[in-house]
Amino acid sequence: MRIAVLASGRGSNLQALIENVENGFIPAEIALVVSDKLEAPALDRAFQHGIERAVFTDKDFPGREIFDRELAGFIKAKNIDLVCLAGFMRILGTDFVRTFPNRIINIHPSLLPSFPGLNAQKQALEYGVKYSGCTVHFVDEGMDTGPIIGQRTVPVFENDTVESLSGRILEQEHELYPLVVRQIALGNVHVNGRIVSIKGGNSCA
Numbered sequence: 650m651r652i653a654v655l656a657s658g659r660g661s662n663l664q665a666l667i668e669n670v671e672n673g674f675i676p677a678e679i680a681l682v683v684s685d686k687l688e689a690p691a692l693d694r695a696f697q698h699g700i701e702r703a704v705f706t707d708k709d710f711p712g713r714e715i716f717d718r719e720l721a722g723f724i725k726a727k728n729i730d731l732v733c734l735a736g737f738m739r740i741l742g743t744d745f746v747r748t749f750p751n752r753i754i755n756i757h758p759s760l761l762p763s764f765p766g767l768n769a770q771k772q773a774l775e776y777g778v779k780y781s782g783c784t785v786h787f788v789d790e791g792m793d794t795g796p797i798i799g800q801r802t803v804p805v806f807e808n809d810t811v812e813s814l815s816g817r818i819l820e821q822e823h824e825l826y827p828l829v830v831r832q833i834a835l836g837n838v839h840v841n842g843r844i845v846s847i848k849g850g851n852s853c854a
């Protein structure tokens with residue numbers, strides 16, 4: 650299985666995926682890293698591990714539709730089987746999503762369907778929830794609305810800040826994302842409408 654990771658920033662989830670490919674936990678290859686930000690540290694991480702990199706910026710492709718079409722074509726031409734969004738700060742349009750049906754996944758730092766969109770950890774703190782977490786889901790045409798593959802929970806403490814809660818969630822992200830990608834690579838993940846089943850039980854919890 651050939652994976653493309655799309656990342657706009659820090660790339661710690663990309664790093665977790667790279668390490669789990671290199672140690673054999675994920676039976677797949679990260680064939681491509683794409684960023685929409687030239688300065689993204691994620692691109693340096695890809696370089697360190699000898700992974701092909703590409704940058705698609707708004708400047709190069711004016712208009713969302715052209716951007717999406719060009720990016721989809723580029724990824725398709727690389728024979729990619731799975732697109733992993735890892736802190737990719739753009740919404741991918743209908744054409745992109747339809748080019749890779751049930752082949753795009755995302756990690757989000759809340760227990761979806763609560764707190765989709767930006768600043769999920771801040772939203773959770775301000776709402777006053779006692780538990781939050783992270784979710785890996787298939788990407789559909791909505792904002793963080795696709796079928797849920799796996800989730801991890803963390804407690805929220807009274808003295809939490811956005812930083813402390815984000816850090817606690819991130820630790821779980823770095824375990825959950827590789828686990829889900831491994832199950833997909835093994836062919837164990839099936840989608841029926843909104844319901845995702847994983848052969849062998851709910852082994853992404």
Ligand code: GRF
Pocket residue numbers: 656658659660661662663735736737756757758783819822
């Ligand atoms: C993570 O919190 C992820 O859940 C969200 O964006 C952040 C990306 O972090 N989608 P990193 O770039 O992987 O370190």
